[in-house]
Amino acid sequence: xxxxxxxxGSQSIRETARSRDVSPWRRLLLRPExxxxxxxxxxxxxxxxxxxxRGFVSARGVATYLExxxxxxxxAVAVALLMIAGEFDLSVGSIIGAGSVIAALIPTQLGINxxxxxxxxxxxxxLIGFVNGVVVVRTALPSFIVTLASLFIIRGITIGxxxxxxxxxxxxxxxxxxxxxxxxTIFAYDxxxxxxxFPVSIIWWIVxxxxxxxxxxxxQLGNWIFAVGGNPVAARMVGVPVRRVKILxxxxxxxxxxxxxxxxxxxxxxxxxxxxxxxxxxxxxxxVIGGVLLTGGYGTVIGAVLGALIxxxxxxxxxxxxxxxxxxxxxxxxxxxxxxxxxxxxxxxALGARE
Amino acid sequence: xxxxxxxxxxxxHAGSERVLDVPKGTRxxxxxxxxxxFGSVIALEDVSMDxxxxxxxxxxxxxxxxxxxxxxxxxxxYQPDEGRYLVGDEEVHFNSPxxxxxxxxxxxxxxxxxxxxxxxxxxxxLGQEPEKGWGPFKRFDLQTANAITREELHKxxxxxxxxxxxxxxxxxxxxxxxxxxxxxxxxxxxxxxxxPTAALGVKEAAVVLKYIAQAxxxxxxxxxxxxxxxxxxxxxxxxxxxxxxxxxGTFEKNDVSREQVVQMMAGGEDLERLGNELEEFARLDxxxxxxxxxxxxxxxxxxxxxxxxxxxxxxxVSG
Ligand SMILES: Nc1ncnc2c1ncn2[C@@H]1O[C@H](COP(=O)(O)OP(=O)(O)OP(=O)(O)O)[C@@H](O)[C@H]1O
Ligand SMILES: [Mg+2]
Numbered sequence: 001x002x003x004x005x006x007x008x009g010s011q012s013i014r015e016t017a018r019s020r021d022v023s024p025w026r027r028l029l030l031r032p033e034x035x036x037x038x039x040x041x042x043x044x045x046x047x048x049x050x051x052x053x054r055g056f057v058s059a060r061g062v063a064t065y066l067e068x069x070x071x072x073x074x075x076a077v078a079v080a081l082l083m084i085a086g087e088f089d090l091s092v093g094s095i096i097g098a099g100s101v102i103a104a105l106i107p108t109q110l111g112i113n114x115x116x117x118x119x120x121x122x123x124x125x126x127l128i129g130f131v132n133g134v135v136v137v138r139t140a141l142p143s144f145i146v147t148l149a150s151l152f153i154i155r156g157i158t159i160g161x162x163x164x165x166x167x168x169x170x171x172x173x174x175x176x177x178x179x180x181x182x183x184x185t186i187f188a189y190d191x192x193x194x195x196x197x198f199p200v201s202i203i204w205w206i207v208x209x210x211x212x213x214x215x216x217x218x219x220q221l222g223n224w225i226f227a228v229g230g231n232p233v234a235a236r237m238v239g240v241p242v243r244r245v246k247i248l249x250x251x252x253x254x255x256x257x258x259x260x261x262x263x264x265x266x267x268x269x270x271x272x273x274x275x276x277x278x279x280x281x282x283x284x285x286x287x288v289i290g291g292v293l294l295t296g297g298y299g300t301v302i303g304a305v306l307g308a309l310i311x312x313x314x315x316x317x318x319x320x321x322x323x324x325x326x327x328x329x330x331x332x333x334x335x336x337x338x339x340x341x342x343x344x345x346x347x348x349x350a351l352g353a354r355e
Numbered sequence: 356x357x358x359x360x361x362x363x364x365x366x367x368h369a370g371s372e373r374v375l376d377v378p379k380g381t382r383x384x385x386x387x388x389x390x391x392x393f394g395s396v397i398a399l400e401d402v403s404m405d406x407x408x409x410x411x412x413x414x415x416x417x418x419x420x421x422x423x424x425x426x427x428x429x430x431x432x433y434q435p436d437e438g439r440y441l442v443g444d445e446e447v448h449f450n451s452p453x454x455x456x457x458x459x460x461x462x463x464x465x466x467x468x469x470x471x472x473x474x475x476x477x478x479x480x481l482g483q484e485p486e487k488g489w490g491p492f493k494r495f496d497l498q499t500a501n502a503i504t505r506e507e508l509h510k511x512x513x514x515x516x517x518x519x520x521x522x523x524x525x526x527x528x529x530x531x532x533x534x535x536x537x538x539x540x541x542x543x544x545x546x547x548x549x550x551p552t553a554a555l556g557v558k559e560a561a562v563v564l565k566y567i568a569q570a571x572x573x574x575x576x577x578x579x580x581x582x583x584x585x586x587x588x589x590x591x592x593x594x595x596x597x598x599x600x601x602x603x604g605t606f607e608k609n610d611v612s613r614e615q616v617v618q619m620m621a622g623g624e625d626l627e628r629l630g631n632e633l634e635e636f637a638r639l640d641x642x643x644x645x646x647x648x649x650x651x652x653x654x655x656x657x658x659x660x661x662x663x664x665x666x667x668x669x670x671x672v673s674g
Contacts, residue, residue, distance in 0.1 A: 219494050226470070
């Protein structure tokens with residue numbers, strides 16, 4: 001007793017009269033990151049015109065804006081994954097501050113190897129991410145509020161503790177601690193290329209983005225991330241471990257914050273309690289410019305990468321163009337608004353093949 | 356009747372062509388004198404029902420009658436405060452929908468069936484993603500997922516151009532059908548459908564009803580909740596009618612007329628008043644009928660057609 005609605009082996013797939021051909025070009029336009037790609041091209045053209053002969057298009061210019069983009073991009077990629085899963089993390093900036101101070105205080109105060117500080121900071125960051133995640137899924141409070149609280153708590157404790165221990169809010173002299181050389185090679189090496197120095201953080205950014213996009217698009221976990229953000233109740237019904245996915249992604253943003261912190265303190269050779277301030281907002285802006293939906297369930301890693309690239313080009317572009325850097329915030333804000341409008345349109349088209 | 360035949364566990368790729376291998380009419384599950392209270396609210400009191408292999412069991416009742424509460428007990432969301440829940444011959448205490456799913460009891464909720472912004476095949480395999488590769492390189496085998504999804508939907512007469520298109524581009528009826536296909540594919544023996552045809556037009560509802568008939572032909576048990584007698588009557592084999600948390604009992608289709616079902620749904624004590632109202636409606640209808648004959652005729656035809664198609668479907672699938 002078997003059913004055979006069609007003869008076995010029938011390969012002919014009859015298309016309904018209702019669906020019509022969508023050109024590859026149109027399909028491309030429907031991708032979530034297409035707005036960010038256009039934005040990146042426009043921004044590049046604008047600054048190329050404004051600062052062509054002032055070095056924006058030179059190898060040195062490219063290296064500077066890629067460095068800025070990389071440090072934000074590592075964060076933005078992780079934040080994008082979390083946002084696709086429907087949550088925010090406003091505490092990443094404060095984790096950068098706390099992580100850098102922890103990693104710097106341990107070797108300088110205790111006179112031990114730098115790597116002890118680095119590993120302690122890693123454990124601390126993952127712990128904060130874990131706590132953020134657990135509190136969010138247990139209380140069902142908006143992660144916006146929970147991580148806003150973490151932001152202030154962590155920042156406050158970081159400043160207070162650092163001042164208690166050192167009497168200042170900065171920790172310097174990292175280049176003199178044992179283990180600094182190896183750490184700096186891994187996190188802050190400069191790759192000479194085309195007569196400019198390209199920091200290794202760009203490689204980190206590419207690696208983080210490549211792994212993240214692979215996980216998101218090609219693994220079971222990635223499918224779960226979309227589902228958790230798209231409709232957590234429906235996801236739970238079919239057996240997706242919603243809470244575990246969210247906690248994991250909070251730990252992932254904290255991990256990204258740690259990586260950024262290590263890159264920053266090894267290149268600056270010092271730590272500052274205020275490091276990473278406001279970075280949470282720029283990371284969210286980059287993700288949103290890249291097409292990630294604020295309500296979750298939709299977005300790409302590539303989009304967040306492009307969002308960070310735009311940020312880097314704007315931030316450094318104004319410097320090359322000789323414009324006062326005060327204008328950067330206004331430009332980014334305007335781009336954010338434009339991106340949200342474009343993305344809403346794209347999403348409606350994606351869902352509205354039924355035009 | 357051994358437990359393993361009545362309640363096999365979900366076994367991954369069961370395939371939609373699977374036929375439940377127990378004699379038709381075998382009892383799959385039963386509620387005995389179940390009650391459920393929410394504080395002072397009596398959601399269900401002393402309700403009994405059972406479900407057999409190869410039947411569609413319609414659960415009818417007005418708003419607040421307790422239909423959703425009953426199926427939430429069946430699907431493991433709630434536990435009954437009183438009474439027993441049997442799967443096969445064994446009393447069970449489910450703590451979550453996962454437990455019910457593991458016993459082959461799958462529930463499809465109208466609004467929770469699918470995630471609109473995700474692709475069709477990603478939805479179809481959500482939670483049961485086929486994987487290939489090794490260790491950290493294990494990946495979601497999207498090609499296989501796409502091929503199976505396309506194939507399974509093709510079998511139910513839904514043609515999709517691209518399995519990676521967002522589910523939001525499907526119609527409500529198609530979405531519901533995909534959800535049902537998924538439950539069957541992953542080995543459900545019992546399908547519980549909470550208002551699958553609510554908010555669907557006649558044609559859309561017919562698509563869903565057709566698929567319910569297919570599931571029945573494969574000897575699955577289907578619990579089908581609806582407000583709409585006209586959707587339930589053509590397809591159901593038995594009716595259990597709830598009113599204010601209590602059951603009027605279970606009726607074979609042969610023993611009750613459509614009108615009697617409507618009357619019981621509305622509540623016995625109001626029968627007389629309802630009877631008068633119905634007469635009044637009938638009179639008004641007759642007046643309207645004079646004006647709207649073409650439309651009415653068309654609707655009748657499509658309902659009759661639906662009934663016929665359902666029968667054919669059943670014959671074809673089981674034959
Ligand atoms: N979680 C709950 N807490 C309190 N009361 C509840 C709860 N769930 C249901 N009820 C009450 O139990 C009664 C039965 O509700 P139920 O949802 O089962 O009805 P229903 O037959 O599904 O109605 P509808 O056709 O409107 O969906 C209603 O009076 C409802 O208010
Ligand atoms: Mg209900």
